[in-house]
Amino acid sequence: MISSPRVSFQQVRKTWQQVTALQNFSLDIATGELVALVGSSGCGKSTLLRMLAGLESPTRGEILINGEPVTGVGQASGMVFQEPRLFPWLRVIDNVILGLANSPLGRAEKRQRARSMLDRVQLAGFADALPAQLSGGMAQRVAIARSLVARPQILMLDEPFGALDALTRHTLQQALLHIHQHEGTTTLLVTHDVEEAVALADRVVVLSPRPGQIRDVVSLALPHPRQRDDAAFTAACRHIRDLITTF
Ligand SMILES: Nc1ncnc2c1ncn2[C@@H]1O[C@H](COP(=O)(O)OP(=O)(O)O)[C@@H](O)[C@H]1O
Ligand SMILES: [Mg+2]
Structure with missing residues (x-):
């Protein structure tokens, strides 16, 4: 339990006509936390960010920011996409x-x-x-x-480094960590890159394939800067990869 979480998803479901993108999604995020969301394509990650930003509304359940329901597009959040736009x-x-x-x-x-x-x-x-x-x-x-x-009170990044080459991606990951350490902004990072999630996040939320549901939430207590060849680091990556690929 997180007391007075910055963000609270409560039993959120999102359905379009025939398609349920996401169901039963409950998660509290503490102020200043960096949470990564990983899961296969189409499991509702972008939808989750769009709902938190107030661009879509949940079919069921509630999303709260500082205890107040999100009712529309507000000033609370900033969003970064794969393309800089x-x-x-x-x-x-x-x-x-x-x-x-x-x-x-x-x-x-x-x-x-x-x-x-x-x-x-x-x-x-x-x-x-x-x-x-x-x-x-x-x-x-x-x-x-x-x-x-x-x-903003919340920074959302939707696969922000997915279009960059490996070296640049690595540099930007370090830059994001540096920024997060200085600004302390509550951050939600959607990524396909399990190593990126483990390098940056306090917790990694692993979603099942569509309809996306939380399969597990992995807490990472490793100190920064995290060494990618460290045994605990590689073990965490393997664990998360197994969770994603198990049906
Ligand atoms: N506006 C929409 N209308 C109908 N279906 C949608 C819409 N937006 C997303 N979806 C569907 O919801 C599912 C989840 O989409 P999305 O959140 O973009 O997944 P992810 O970002 O995890 O790849 C997909 O099956 C997608 O086709
Ligand atoms: Mg997406």
């Missing part, structure tokens, strides 16, 4: 400022916030660059900065 004609800094579109802050303050967030993702020198001048990994870091600049 930057505006190509806007400079990096202006793309990040877009994350403050609904903020009452003045122009100068928005610019200053965006600069400090670019600093956090180690792109301070690229504020005036255009997206076309960035590598894929840099563009994704801009997307992370844009989603965090408004200081």
